[in-house]
Amino acid sequence: MRRLALLAVLLALLTGGPAAWAQDGPDYEAWARIAEQAETVTERGRASDEAMEALRGQLADWREQFLTAEGRNSDRIATLRSQIAALGPAPDVAAGAAPESEDVAARRTELNDQLARLRAPVIAAEEAYLRADGLIREIDSLIRERRTDRLLELGPTPLDPRLWGEAGKAIAGTVSALYDEAIRSWQSPTGHVKFLSNLPIIAVSLVLGLVLIFRSRIWMRRLVRRMRDATRRGSGVWRLVVSLGQIVLPLGGLLLLVKATELTGMIGPHASPLIDGLPVWGATVLLVWWLGDEVFSRADDVATVPLEPARRIEARVHVGILALGLAAHDLVVKLGGSERYSDEVLTVLDFPVLVLVGVSLFRLGLILSSRPAPAESDEDGSLSYARRLLWFIGRAAMVIGVVGPAMVAVGYGQAGLALVYPAVGSLILLGVLSVLQRLIFDVYYLVTGERDHEQGGLIPVLAGFVLILAALPVMALIWGARTADLTEIWARFREGYSFGETRVSPGDFLTFVLVFVIGYMATRLLQGGLRNSVLPKTTIDPGGQTALLSGIGYVGIFVSALIAITSAGIDLTALGYVAGALSVGIGFGLQNIVSNFVSGIILLIERPISKGDWIAVGGQMGYVRDISVRSTRIETFDRTDVIVPNSDLISGTVTNYTRGNTIGRVIAPVGVAYGTDTKKVERILQEIAAAQPMVLANPPPNVVFRGFGADSLDFEIRAILRDVNWSLKVHSDINHDIARRFAEEGIEIPFAQRDVWLRNPEALRVPAEPVGEAPAPAEEKPEEEPKA
Secondary structure (H helix, E strand, O other): OHHHHHHHHHHHHHHOOOOOEEOOEEOHHHHHHHHHHHHHHHHHOOOOHHHHHHHHHHHHHHHHHHHHHHOOOHHHHHHHHHHHHHHOOOOOHHHOOOOOOHHHHHHHHHHHHHHHHHHHHHHHHHHHHHHHHHHHHHHHHHHHHHHHHHHOOOOOOOOOHHHHHHHHHHHHHHHHHHHHHHHHHHHOHHHHHHHHHOHHHHHHHHHHHHHHHHHHHHHHHHHHHHHHHOOOOOHHHHHHHHHOHHHHHHHHHHHHHHHHHHHOOOOOOOOHHHHHHHHHHHHHHHHHHHHHHHHOOOOOOOOOOOOOHHHHHHHHHHHHHHHHHHHHHHHHHHHHHHHOOOHHHHHHHHHHHHHHHHHHHHHHHHHHOOOOOHHHEOOOOOEOHHHHHHHHHHHHHHHHHHHHHHHHHHOOHHHHHHHHHHHHHHHHHHHHHHHHHHHHHHHHHHHHOOOOOOOOOHHHHHHHHHHHHHHHHHHHHHOOOOHHHHHHHHHHHHHOEEEOOEEEOHHHHHHHHHHHHHHHHHHHHHHHHHHHHHHHHOOOOHHHHHHHHHHHHHHHHHHHHHHHHHHOOOOHHHHHHHHHHHHHHHHHHOHHHHHHHHHHHHHHHHOOOOOOOEEEEOOEEEEEEEEOOOEEEEEEOOOOEEEEEHHHHHHOOEEEOOOOOOOEEEEEEEEEOOOOOHHHHHHHHHHHHHOOOOEOOOOOOEEEEEEEOOOOEEEEEEEEEOOHHHHHHHHHHHHHHHHHHHHHHOOOOOOOOOOOOOOOHHHHOOOOOOOOOOOOOOOOOOOOOOOO
């Protein structure tokens, strides 16, 4: 009776499902009946997981319809609310306020009635949505509790010798049934005739299938080796495509063998499930073998996991064992289902396979977490990120390889199986990702021609990131997540997030991004057109053109953001409250940035400096190369870039040598020896200054006799240049001419001299002999010369 009741509920769900829509919205009467039936099923909690999943799917469809119905008449409702807001708040007559006019009151009542009528279906959809969502949550919770209970259930242990005999009898019975089916089919007249009539096709299929199975992989490996040795552009992509033949050709041979077996006519009910599963098991083994050959390839430039050659060989062996273990596990499960084996028999049959898989998983994890080569470490000796990730994966595989079989051995069979085989599937998925990542690099090299595909570019790195994101749902399914869990996450994502009375969905976000990108591109196109076509034909100086283009860019980006927010339906009121609350804290934390930003706006408007000006600020001197809203880039005469905050240019002292024009003065000092004719020196210097082509004739250059120095008579040439940027060159040319003319005229350019005079020379005398030492011999007096 219980099963009949469940079937009746499912039939009602299928016949009265969400397809029954009225023109004005969902059929709430049908929904009420289904909701009541679903509540009854969840309260009893006796339905199977399959029935629960079917029920959940129906409720999810209804919830999707209610979510769509919540958005009905949204534009008209927003218009009515705006009209009511335009009338202002209703006066509080009880508080003594004057009543509003009859026309305004009647209009307010009419608008409120219209709003209530339009809001009624929306409120009904919201209520139904919450009810459907609650039922879905109850079903998910019930299913998760059941799965948790099964994982923690203590079952039979495969180490119990009493179960071995039962497992042996079950296998013997299956083998006997397969043998009897084959004999009966052979002995039957129709089966014998069918076999003989199909014998040529069977023989050809058998021979061709065996050749493809045992020889095609060798042929493809030779071809792949030749393509790998070729250094042509794109060889990595074509090599990978050709290597897929190691899967396709042997699998084709296996299909031929299956076809030949079916043509014999000896396949009965017991052998049919096994024959049907052969292609799946073969494809699994071939795919994992091929993946192991790619990830742990013999060629260093092909292997995606950097290991020593000997370790790569061992890793390929264990990958092949894992492939056979997966196929054997699926064979046991399918055999147990078709032959109706008990849980004890399945546990005993699957335990040797599980142990073999656990040992290979442990060894493979040991290989992955082995000590790396010095080339795989960073400069400071620490492991690279990829190597640390491999170490973590290897350690996890080692732990699972030991813990999983141990849990099955003590009786927690479901938990052990849910640990080991998902771990193998995760390693396979990671291998597929590494091969696909290498393929992306090879394709990038094929398209761009850049050989540094280890570094790659932004595009292959982003593509690898997208691969990782796409693999997350697959990884979740491998570890036991339900498809309904993933669809629920997607439904929540599509539902969006609420900010006050505004709900932002992924569609709104995409609308915002699309509109903003269009506005941004339009702004850049306008800037490019003005920069290349319009502004060069005007009389605006380059600094003004830069300021105008920058202002158009900022205004365009701001307007694009406003239009994008409005198009996405985001209410700026709530964001305004948040921005106001955060403005105080942000103001204190970002006051320097804001100061530089405002200073940049002032620089672009007032333009005290422009691009290309020669300025000096804060001890730095150079040419202005770029002015942004936060800082200004100055290129010094040493060809180094100095980033100066804009606030320093506004609040500090700035010397602009070329503001408005390039006229400037050069001063060339020179000294002559004392005793030189000063008028002659002045005349020579005047001639030298006037001979310089960059010196202006009006005003004429001037020679100044500055004074009497410590070592020389000091003169200066002061001249106005038509381009101050050439001041150093002109100064150097003047010095060369001075040295040449003074040498011709015999005028000396002195250098500094100093006379040293000792005030106390007696301080340099030798001190007296110390007491106690023998006196020095007396000096002999020189003989006096005879007087004349």
